[in-house]
Amino acid sequence: MKFRAKIFLAILLPSSALVGAAVIAAISTITRRYEELAQDQLSRTRTAFEGTLAEQLDQLKNLSKSFKRARFDAAITEAVLTGDVVTLRKELEYQFDLVGQVPSFYELRDGKDKVLLRKSLDGPGVAGPPQKWRQGDHALTEFDGQPFLAVRFEHERGTLVIGNLLTPTLNHLKASFAIELALVGASGIVYRSKKEWTPDAGSEGTVFIGRERYLAVRSAPAYSELSLVTFMASMKEVDEARSAAIVMGAGGLIVALLVASLVSIQISRGMSKPIESLVEASHKIAAGDYKVKVEIGSRDEIGRLGAAFNEMTEGLRKRQEIMDKTLSRDVAEEFLKGTDRRPDRRIVTIVFMDIRGYTSGTEGMDPGDVVIMLNELMDLLSGAIVRNGGIVNKFLGDGLMAMFGAPKPLEGHALRAVRAGLEMQKWMARWNDRRIARGMPAFFSGIGINTGIAMCGKVGAQDRMEYTLIGEEVNLASRICGKAAPKQVLVTKQTWDLVKEEMKGRELEPVNVKGLSYPIKVFEVTE
Amino acid sequence: MRFCLAVLLLWTPVGGAAVTGKVTWADGAAQKRLRSKIKYAGPGVSGPTKPDPSPAVVWLEGAAAVKMEPRTIEVKQEGMEFRPRILAVPMGSTVKFPNGDDVFHNVFSYSKAERFDLGKYPKGESKSVTFEHKGLIDVRCEVHDHMRSFIHVFDHPYYAIAAEDGGYTIPDVPPGKYTLVAWKEYFDPVRVEIEVKADGAKVDLTLSRLLDGPPDTAVGAACCDAR
Numbered sequence A: 001m002k003f004r005a006k007i008f009l010a011i012l013l014p015s016s017a018l019v020g021a022a023v024i025a026a027i028s029t030i031t032r033r034y035e036e037l038a039q040d041q042l043s044r045t046r047t048a049f050e051g052t053l054a055e056q057l058d059q060l061k062n063l064s065k066s067f068k069r070a071r072f073d074a075a076i077t078e079a080v081l082t083g084d085v086v087t088l089r090k091e092l093e094y095q096f097d098l099v100g101q102v103p104s105f106y107e108l109r110d111g112k113d114k115v116l117l118r119k120s121l122d123g124p125g126v127a128g129p130p131q132k133w134r135q136g137d138h139a140l141t142e143f144d145g146q147p148f149l150a151v152r153f154e155h156e157r158g159t160l161v162i163g164n165l166l167t168p169t170l171n172h173l174k175a176s177f178a179i180e181l182a183l184v185g186a187s188g189i190v191y192r193s194k195k196e197w198t199p200d201a202g203s204e205g206t207v208f209i210g211r212e213r214y215l216a217v218r219s220a221p222a223y224s225e226l227s228l229v230t231f232m233a234s235m236k237e238v239d240e241a242r243s244a245a246i247v248m249g250a251g252g253l254i255v256a257l258l259v260a261s262l263v264s265i266q267i268s269r270g271m272s273k274p275i276e277s278l279v280e281a282s283h284k285i286a287a288g289d290y291k292v293k294v295e296i297g298s299r300d301e302i303g304r305l306g307a308a309f310n311e312m313t314e315g316l317r318k319r320q321e322i323m324d325k326t327l328s329r330d331v332a333e334e335f336l337k338g339t340d341r342r343p344d345r346r347i348v349t350i351v352f353m354d355i356r357g358y359t360s361g362t363e364g365m366d367p368g369d370v371v372i373m374l375n376e377l378m379d380l381l382s383g384a385i386v387r388n389g390g391i392v393n394k395f396l397g398d399g400l401m402a403m404f405g406a407p408k409p410l411e412g413h414a415l416r417a418v419r420a421g422l423e424m425q426k427w428m429a430r431w432n433d434r435r436i437a438r439g440m441p442a443f444f445s446g447i448g449i450n451t452g453i454a455m456c457g458k459v460g461a462q463d464r465m466e467y468t469l470i471g472e473e474v475n476l477a478s479r480i481c482g483k484a485a486p487k488q489v490l491v492t493k494q495t496w497d498l499v500k501e502e503m504k505g506r507e508l509e510p511v512n513v514k515g516l517s518y519p520i521k522v523f524e525v526t527e
Numbered sequence B: 001m002r003f004c005l006a007v008l009l010l011w012t013p014v015g016g017a018a019v020t021g022k023v024t025w026a027d028g029a030a031q032k033r034l035r036s037k038i039k040y041a042g043p044g045v046s047g048p049t050k051p052d053p054s055p056a057v058v059w060l061e062g063a064a065a066v067k068m069e070p071r072t073i074e075v076k077q078e079g080m081e082f083r084p085r086i087l088a089v090p091m092g093s094t095v096k097f098p099n100g101d102d103v104f105h106n107v108f109s110y111s112k113a114e115r116f117d118l119g120k121y122p123k124g125e126s127k128s129v130t131f132e133h134k135g136l137i138d139v140r141c142e143v144h145d146h147m148r149s150f151i152h153v154f155d156h157p158y159y160a161i162a163a164e165d166g167g168y169t170i171p172d173v174p175p176g177k178y179t180l181v182a183w184k185e186y187f188d189p190v191r192v193e194i195e196v197k198a199d200g201a202k203v204d205l206t207l208s209r210l211l212d213g214p215p216d217t218a219v220g221a222a223c224c225d226a227r
Helices: A003-066 A070-082 A086-099 A167-177 A236-286 A301-326 A329-336 A367-387 A413-437 A472-483 A493-499 B002-010 B027-037 B216-226
Strands: A105-110 A115-120 A138-143 A146-154 A158-165 A180-185 A188-192 A205-209 A212-218 A228-234 A344-356 A391-396 A399-404 A444-461 A464-470 A489-492 A505-507 A522-525 B017-025 B057-061 B072-074 B076-078 B081-083 B086-090 B094-098 B105-109 B116-121 B126-130 B135-141 B148-154 B159-161 B167-173 B176-183 B190-196 B205-207
Touching: A003 A086, A003 A138, A003 A146, A003 A158, A003 A167, A003 A212, A003 A228, A003 A236, A070 A086, A070 A105, A070 A115, A070 A158, A070 B105, A070 B135, A086 A115, A138 A180, A146 A167, A146 A188, A158 A167, A167 A180, A212 A236, A236 A301, A301 A329, A329 A464, A344 A367, A344 A413, A344 A472, A367 A391, A367 A399, A367 A413, A391 A464, A399 A413, A413 A444, A413 A489, A413 A493, A413 A522, A444 A472, A444 A493, A472 A489, A489 A493, A493 A522, B017 B057, B017 B176, B017 B190, B057 B086, B057 B148, B057 B167, B076 B094, B086 B159, B116 B126, B159 B167, B176 B205, B190 B205
Parallel strands: A444 A489, B017 B205, B072 B094, B086 B148
Antiparallel strands: A105 A115, A105 A158, A138 A146, A146 A158, A180 A188, A180 A228, A205 A212, A212 A228, A344 A399, A344 A444, A391 A399, A444 A464, A489 A522, A505 A522, B017 B167, B057 B159, B057 B176, B076 B081, B094 B126, B105 B116, B105 B135, B135 B148, B176 B190
């Protein structure tokens, strides 16, 4: 798993867990609180309902108390005896006037259950359903499919029932408490505040009307003749609040996701980017680029790592510089291949240069000045070799040995070597011009070049070795160099054969060289 | 009692025969019920508080109407009672209702034969009602539920208020067939077919059935039948 992903998860998981826990806690708190409120609302409505009923019952009973009085007694007696209800109606209305309350329904029956007087919602005297209840002197009941609170006054001659239509009271309750209610009697629903609601015996607890959730409780006054009196509080608000909380929670999770992404990107940018640049720099260093520098601005551990890395690179670079000065790149690469000391046999061109009259020329000079002078000269000469693709194999005090075609094969190594030789003489001449101009003694060099097969390889002890060329052709090049006059570039026949198309020169008298029994053909290259 | 004698004296036989007899009843139960009706015994009560006796009334039902001299009689309100409790008068008679108590009374009746309401008035004042229709008038006091008086109004002279022991005499009844009615508060009235001969008739009646309700059911029934 990538570092960035790890940070991302490390931030996302706990923050999501926190958000989730907060949302769940909020939802459960909201739900509990709202349901408590709804329960409270329901129980208050029920209390109000029962209280209103009790109050109305009291009024009705007070009314019925007056029916025990002489006037009513006389009137009901008369009505029962003569069937003349005029007095009774007047008397009832008088009594209702006295208490300031006209009930919505009353009915008088004689001892034989004959209706003598009736005022129903449709007007007095309309035949309606019989009195429904027989127990007690008051009841919550139904007449004509409407909810009534009724009291029964038993007279010695008959029975008077007075009822108050409850619909206005129920409407008022609904409006005051923002609650739905329904009453169901034997004949069906006698009241419901919500049309869509079909209350049944199971209307308790959670009830669904359409998609809306309600909390329902029932009321069962002891004097109720109805099969169901139920109150319902809408849970719409709590459900909306819950949905809102869920949406908020989802929003929170998205925010957490975003924050986690941003923070992890930010952090990983601060960590993985430096690491990546370190990795890249390391690759470059492995490829030999020591100039690379990582740019890490932070002051944390990563910053310190970057600084240390730069220090290390600087150290390596310095070492490499030393290596470059002491070892040519191709040789170095040859060493990088391993320390296998088995030599290679290949055709190379070897250049030797030697300063003529060095010993006598430097006599009396300050050794420090001699070193400076030599360095100056060697800079010039080795520059000429390198420019032509050769490698200075070693400096030999007042001379040097260079190779073309080793360790790597080199196209046109002879021609390159000869050109290098000519260039060296040219540089030397200029150098001498400057010295002469400054009144200093001039030095001249002879250059010998040979082409042939040489053993190329690492030579030395296990822990310290050098790359060099060994063979007769190498020795011959050295000998030829010895034969070369100042300012002269001498080449053997092998070399001349390879360059004569390009170069101008002339054959000299063959020379005898040490170690060879026959004279060697030599050519002087002029340009 | 005095009043009963007065009636008897007034209607001394001049022609025809007398219907006599005795009305008997289960006295205990009726008295108990009457007593239970008397609730008031608070301030404002002066004089006797025991209600007047509630004697039986006997008459001939369906007798031909006879023009009679109206009378003026008093029903006092005293000791939270109407005194007398039971009254029988000829049609057209006037009854005065003087208040003898220290409280207001309000005499009224919803009976069809004479509907009236005298309103509230204090001690010493009196109002009167003239009864122009025959029938039984249930007189009450609006203020005191227990106060009752029953006034029988007849358009013929063939009636009598029985003595305390139930004995009665209806004098000067022309011979013929009649229905004899015996009425008493709290009882189902009793009707008996009788034949009055030249020497009169002797009929004993027994009120055996207590009303399963207030006494005035019988009153009403008798009243209406009588009309």
